[in-house]
Amino acid sequence: MRDASGVLYFPNVKGPDQDDGPRSAAMIDDFTFGRVAVIGDLLLDCYINGSVGRISPEAPVPVLLRAHHSAVPGGAANVAMNAATLGATVLLVGLVGEDESAATLKTALARAPGIELSGLVADPAWTTITKTRVLSGRQQIVRIDEERIETPPAATRAHLISAARAAIDAADIVICSDYAKGVLSDDVLAAIMDAARARGVPVIVDPKRPEFSAYRGAFLVTPNRSEIAVATGLPVRNDAEAEAAAHAASEQCGGNVLVTRSEEGMTLYRRDGHVTHARAHKSEVYDVSGAGDTVVATVAAMLSAGQDLETAVVIATTAASIVVGKLGTTTVSRHELGAALLSKMKETATTVPLDRARSIVNDWRQHGARIAFTNGCFDLLHPGHIALLRAAARQGDKLIVALNSDASVKRLKGAERPLQDAQARATVIGALRDVDLVVIFDEDTPLETIMALRPDVIVKGADYREDEVVGGAFVQSYGGAVVLADLVSGRSTTSIVRKIRQAAPDALPC
Structure with a gap:
């Protein structure tokens, strides 16, 4: 959770001078390992x-x-x-x-x-x-x-x-x-x-033996469902059975037991009998x-x-x-x-500042991912947008979408736009399965964002020429590509707004 200043609080994270007092603020980026x-x-x-x-x-x-x-x-x-x-x-x-x-x-x-x-x-x-x-x-x-x-x-x-x-x-x-x-x-x-x-x-053991007594002395043993079922002879189909199996495993090894349960999350059984279920x-x-x-x-x-x-x-x-x-x-x-x-503390799970996005993208790239990029206002999501995003996602392993900020949209589209603020637009875009990261930029064009993230491919609609795509020359200078995706004809936010105004003149601001 967050306090009024926006600081993230992790559950049960203690400060250097705290025992069992109030939970302390902590950012994982500031942890000293x-x-x-x-x-x-x-x-x-x-x-x-x-x-x-x-x-x-x-x-x-x-x-x-x-x-x-x-x-x-x-x-x-x-x-x-x-x-x-x-x-x-x-x-x-x-x-x-x-x-x-x-x-x-x-x-x-x-x-x-x-x-x-x-x-x-x-x-x-x-x-x-x-x-x-x-x-x-x-x-x-x-x-x-x-x-x-x-x-x-x-x-x-x-x-x-x-x-x-x-x-x-x-x-x-x-x-x-x-x-x-x-x-x-x-x-x-x-x-x-x-x-x-x-x-x-303390010793943590990721076990593979059919019985856990050889790990006696370990602080924590971390079997998965099948491993603990073999070691204890007990089923692990629900929380209660996971607790019983973890208790039996703890009797074998003498330590705490963390059962990893795939899509059901994890069950932590402590030697004192306290049990925590962490949901996936x-x-x-x-x-x-x-x-x-x-x-x-x-x-x-x-x-x-x-x-x-x-x-x-x-x-x-x-x-x-x-x-x-x-x-x-x-x-x-x-x-x-x-x-x-x-x-977990935000409306949108994928929107991050540019500096954090740069770090995430670098990590993706180190693991061999091909980075695709597209941008736009995405004010009212329609089939044309979905077609573009799907086409962009097919060009890489990870897709970044750069969204114009509210101020940027107003400069480009007029004072009556956007119809949805940047956070709302980012929430909708970030919820799509094809989208891995959303970055909001305040400039008229995404060039600064492109230069910071250095995608492998930029995808825009076929209503552009390749030499008109912002950042295209920069991406091509280091071996990247520009791809123009086919558009869904007759689909645009402007046309949707026009139809709404024709049907209900008072529904939208003029």
Whole structure:
């Protein structure tokens, strides 16, 4: 909620001099994050993207016309990326081979600020685990795994234990990311718990074992519905069953339990018996890959910033709703998360100032998104507007709509316009599924906004010539494009206003 000055209040966020007093004002952009040790199974997630237009004559399988290939950190490495992207310093410990996938993984991790890689253990006999997904658009066709699941040899485990102890000595919080690939063996896990207990550092475990007693000593265990159902033998179909299963899991591991329940949100069961249900935020789910990584990384980062567990879980719920709307293994930035949290306090969930929009767009671009842009007054939304927005959305992975401010509309359209103020217009535009971000500009043209956001493509109606599109030459100067979309004939706000005035002369101001 907000006070009269517009300051955002998070539930249960305590100030530095508060215990159980009034809730304090806090902005996620101002959080100071600590050092998070991430220990676990490292993966490399590869994506081969293309388009399918025919079936092979050799067999009844689709033929993919390959467009591009990408590789991103997965598993514990994705947890590290998520925590670092939020602003935490990450000490990563895991096992890689001496192969091409290991080199690719290290290169990808090295590009992320705040991740220390001195804890990576290389074993020439180990195969760096790689998962390759083949996709046509947003549809996954097949996944190819390269892995050899076995417990590392004793000498390698000793190196892992040494690296884990060094990371824990420097950490404020520890994450054990268990993908059941061999790194978190019994002796390694026991050494982690002993070292953390000796220093009083809390441990969060993302579990994969069929039973949770090996995680005894953890502060928090974060199973999903299927994992906790297997571990406890109990169903998890509603709140009451989630509470019962979480209680049983807590008896096994001795710690707090956070059950991630997909579209139903999360259930936090504390050792003292207190239960919190954090409801999921509605989102267009494209891909749940790595959503659990985002949750555990966000909770750890928030705890490292001094927030309490309930607040960390509420914020992590928002982070999860963002990441499932993205394609593939990815992260949520502090700017994206801050904008989403702020959106709960606003009428429109997608309108942000230009400086915040620039940060969000940069984060999208770092994850390979193609940015589309269009602009207009959008005073009374009509089928022509919808056709333009849909055409613009098809040109990229993310669509930004720049809206003329009220003053800008008056200068362009006359004193009687706009019929709806900027916030109302932004609310309507932002509610459309094709629109990812709305920015309001006060100038006569969106050139300043375009120069700040540097979209990959500008989309305007076909009533323009390419050389008339504001910002078109600028976008083309760095390799971008201008696309002119077909218009829906006879549709405009002006014509609608004219018809209303003809039917009811007193309905609108002259």
